[in-house]
Amino acid sequence: MSMHARQSFALRTFALRTFALAMLMLVCVPLRAATSDFTLAPLPYPYDALEPAIDARTMQIHHGKHHQAYVDNLNRAIATDATLRGQPLEALLSRMSKLPDAVRNNGGGHWNHDFFWQSMTRPGQGGAPSASLLAAIERDFGSLDKFKAAFRAAGLTRFGSGWSWLIVSADGKLKVTSTANQDNPLMDLATDRGTPLLGNDVWEHAYYLQYQNRRGDYLDAWWTVVDWSVVSRRHAEALTVGASGR
C-alpha cells in the first residue's frame, strides 16, 4: 500500500467511525431521555371543573406547582443513577424501601397525584359504583355510607400530611387505609399493601385556600367529584389481575 493509499484508508476509517458514532448518539440519546424521564400530564379537565368542591386556584397551584415540583425533583433524584432510569414508576414503588428518600417522596408524589386527578370529574358526573364494586363495599364495610364514613375518618385522623385510600388487598378484600407524606399502598414499605382504587390528598395544599383548617368540610365536599366509573374500572381490573395471579 502506498503512503497516499494508507492515508486515504485511515481517513475513510476515521470518517466512517465518526459517522457511526454520531448515528449511535442520534438513536440512543432521545431513547434514553424518552424512556427514563417523567413528565407532568395535563389535567383531564379545566382548572375550574371541580368547583364548588375544589376551587380553580387550588387546582392551578396543586397541579402546576406542587405536582410539577414532584416530577422535576423525581427526575433530578434518578438522573445520575442508571439503576433507577428507564423503568415504570410502579417498579420503583415496589422496591421503595431500598431507594433514597428523594425517590420515595417525589416518586410517590408523582404517582399519587396522577392517580388523584384521574379519580375526579365534574360534580354530578361521577355516576355510582358498579354493581360488583357496590357488592364488595357492602360485603366488606356493611354499606356505602359506612365505607364513606371509614374513608372520611382515615383522612381526618391522618396527622400532618398524607393520603387516605381504598385498596384491594391480595386476598381480594377491600380495605380503607392511610399513608403519611407521599407514601402509598403500592410501596413495599407500606403497612397495608394493596391495589389502590381511590385516594384522597389530605395535605393542606389540597384544600387550605378554600377550606383553611376545615379538613372535614373538604372531605365531605370531595365525594361530589369522585368519578365512580374510574373507581369501578380499577376494581374490575384489580380482580382480573388478582385472579390470574392466584
Ligand code: MN3
Ligand atoms: Mn397534593
